[in-house]
Amino acid sequence: MITVDTARKHYGDFLALDDVSLEIPRGSLTALLGPSGSGKSTLLRSIAGLEDLDSGTVTIDGRDVTDEPPQRRGIGFVFQHYAAFKHMTVRDNVAFGLSIRKRPKKEIDTKVDGLLEIVGLEGYRARYPAQLSGGQRQRMALARALAVDPQVLLLDEPFGALDAKVRTDLRTWLRRLHDEVHVTTVLVTHDQEEALDVADRIAVLNAGRIEQVGDPETLYDRPANDFVMGFLGSIASMGGQLVRPHDIELVRDREEALARDAEVADSPGVIEATVERVVRLGFEVRVDLRADSGEHFAAQLTRRDADHLHLHRGETVFARAGQRSSVVDRVVLASAAPAGAGRLADEAVRQAAIA
Numbered sequence: 001m002i003t004v005d006t007a008r009k010h011y012g013d014f015l016a017l018d019d020v021s022l023e024i025p026r027g028s029l030t031a032l033l034g035p036s037g038s039g040k041s042t043l044l045r046s047i048a049g050l051e052d053l054d055s056g057t058v059t060i061d062g063r064d065v066t067d068e069p070p071q072r073r074g075i076g077f078v079f080q081h082y083a084a085f086k087h088m089t090v091r092d093n094v095a096f097g098l099s100i101r102k103r104p105k106k107e108i109d110t111k112v113d114g115l116l117e118i119v120g121l122e123g124y125r126a127r128y129p130a131q132l133s134g135g136q137r138q139r140m141a142l143a144r145a146l147a148v149d150p151q152v153l154l155l156d157e158p159f160g161a162l163d164a165k166v167r168t169d170l171r172t173w174l175r176r177l178h179d180e181v182h183v184t185t186v187l188v189t190h191d192q193e194e195a196l197d198v199a200d201r202i203a204v205l206n207a208g209r210i211e212q213v214g215d216p217e218t219l220y221d222r223p224a225n226d227f228v229m230g231f232l233g234s235i236a237s238m239g240g241q242l243v244r245p246h247d248i249e250l251v252r253d254r255e256e257a258l259a260r261d262a263e264v265a266d267s268p269g270v271i272e273a274t275v276e277r278v279v280r281l282g283f284e285v286r287v288d289l290r291a292d293s294g295e296h297f298a299a300q301l302t303r304r305d306a307d308h309l310h311l312h313r314g315e316t317v318f319a320r321a322g323q324r325s326s327v328v329d330r331v332v333l334a335s336a337a338p339a340g341a342g343r344l345a346d347e348a349v350r351q352a353a354i355a
């Protein structure tokens, strides 16, 4: 388990971490999710020991590591731009942390072969980094980080520089790897889909603070505030309340809409609206609407529901939030934690210092 307690960090006058407290359970895959500049990397680097905190503590498995250098924290770190040693083969890059610890060659070979198998690079042992694809290089980076049996694996946008398809493949692969290796993993990402897909817990950051921590389902269905609701999925403002476009039901008949709406707690009510546009998006259909109040919002329907309604521009419909809608749950605590290359070669040396 990693415990960050009231971590505070300034860069000059700028407050990057504002008394952040967070518990990361042992063996979990936790995502730090938030917009650019929210402090995700700063928090991750503080756990790694790559940033010094102004105040607050970091504990890993019960050991206070706040004043320990990175190499004594028992961590493996993978950066977005992995700076491999270009003159070394894949085998030697992965073996680096073990070689500098002077482990016997036989032990190193066994370990490296095992890791290359786990990351799917068995046949690439003798290649050089320049002979790998971006995705393969990041997998090599993960193997190198795992080589020294870290207690904690810290990943800073590890797939950020890769194209969308490779990114999606690698996150599925990361999830499988984590199920196999079970090392406590913290993943920084600004991509909500990536976080929802791979993490078992998500901490949402905003302006140096944690807005909410929880499992993906809770954050999506019961966000603690409008920020979390908006950051984890699309939103529409209907009757002054935030709803997910796919939670909006459209009905042609006012009485039917009112009767159905009576069954829904915390409903924003039934909104009379005019259809402005009907857009087919593959399987789904987006209906752009204008309420009587002038408010614009969009509902997302399945094609079947849209076909059934047979909507056209200028027609009147009655919109309401469906029964199991995502709504902001203001009772949820904002934080689940307890109180209280510049030059690439230099970068490689710095990264290797952690290994």
Ligand SMILES: Nc1ncnc2c1ncn2[C@@H]1O[C@H](COP(=O)(O)OP(=O)(O)OP(=O)(O)O)[C@@H](O)[C@H]1O
Residues within 6 Å of the ligand: 011, 012, 014, 016, 034, 035, 036, 037, 038, 039, 040, 041, 042, 043, 190
């Ligand atoms: N070394 C530094 N010196 C000065 N300001 C910094 C430094 N590192 C980060 N910052 C600032 O601190 C804030 C948080 O940065 P951080 O990298 O933690 O954000 P982030 O959420 O990881 O963003 P991104 O997704 O863009 O990487 C940003 O406003 C950034 O400009």
